[in-house]
Amino acid sequence: MMKGLAIACVFALAACGSGRNLVMERALEDLTEDILGGDAADDAPARALGRAEIEAANRPAILARLVGDSSVTVLYQATANGPYDSYISELGQTLVLHGHLVTGTRGLGYDLLSVATSRNDPVVRPTPLSNWPQTVNRTYEFPAFSAQGRMETYRCIFELGDASEAVILGRRHTGIEVSETCSGPDGTFENLHLVDPGSGLIWRSLQWTGPDVALIDLQIVAR
Template structure:
C-alpha cells in the first residue's frame, strides 16, 4: 500500500521544516515528559500500553505545545509539529500524527483504526462551538482504514449540557460541556467537548475516529494563538 493511502490526502505536503526540528528535539531529549513518553504513540495507546500521567512541571519543562491523547487502553503525549492553514499536526516520536482543526479531530496517521480524513459538509459550528444554543445538526463524512471505508456519511447533533469544572494539570477550568450524538450506518457514538465559554477553545474532548473507536484529547500546553482568538 502506498504512503499516500496512509495519510489524509492533500494535507501532508507541508509537513517539514518545523516538524523536522520538533522531531529532532524530541529524539535528542533525555528529560521532560516528551523525552520519556513520546514512544507511547497513538498506536500504542490503542493497543494496550499503560496510561501516562504527565505533571505540570514535566509539561512546562518542554518548550513545545503539547496534548495528551488517550485510546481505550492507554495514553500518549504529542507535540505540535506543523500548522498548515487551520490544520495542526501533533506528532509523536515515531511520526504518528493527530490532525486537529479548531480542536476538531480530522485525521490520524499511525494506529489502527486510522482516520484518514473527516470532513464537515456545509456550515461548521466548530469555529465557534461556545455559541451553540439550540440543538444543531452537523453533516460529516469519514474516511477510515482498514477496510477502505471512504465517504461514510454521519450526522451529528450538538447540544449544550451546561458548565462543568474540569481539572487539567492541577488547574480547574469552568468549561461548557457540549455533547454530539453521531448517527450513520454502523455508527452510534457520542462525541463530547469541554469548551472555553469565552472564546470556544476546546480544552478537552472525546471524539470518534471510527464506528467503534474514540480518542480523548486534552490540551496540556495549548498553542498560544488559539487562546487569544
C-alpha cells in the first residue's frame, strides 16, 4: 500500500478547527513567526514547503492527512510532556504522539482524548522487528456526556508483510510493512506501519483514531 508513494506538503486540511488552549496558542504564534517570519504570516497564503525549509525550523516535524483527503499538512512539535509530544499545524489542529502512536487529536472533527496501551507496544517504543509481540491491548478514550470519557478497549494482532518503501519529501525509506488488526466493541479496524526491521523505527503509518474519522496517514519528516 505504501510503495512508491510521494506526497507534497501543503499547509491545509479539510477538517474543521477547534478551540486552542493558551499553551497551544502561544506555541502556534512562535511557530508561525519562526516559519513565515513574524507579522507577515497573518496574510500569508497556503503554500507548499520543501524538506529543506521544514528542517531549517530545527524542530521535529511530521506530515499528516486524513485518508481520502488530498490535502496534507505539516505539524511541528510544540510541547513535550514526558513521553508525549504535541504537534501543531498552522491551522491549530493538534496531534499527540506517544512514540509513533497517535494518542490524542484536536480539530479533526471528532477528538480522541487519550490512549492507554500495553507496556511492550512496539508502536510506542521502537523495537527490532524480530522482538515485536504478537498482540497488544489498547484502550481509547473518546468524548462522552459524563464525567469520564467513553472508554473502548481493542486487542491488536500484528502481522508482518512484504518489504516496501515510502518516499517522504524526496527522501526514501525502506522497511517491512506490518499490519495490525484490532478488534473491540465497535468492530474491527486495521492500522498499517512501515517499520525499519533493525531499529524498529516507524517512518509512516495509517492509524485509526476513532469510529467517525478516516484513518490518519502519518509520516516522519524531522526527528
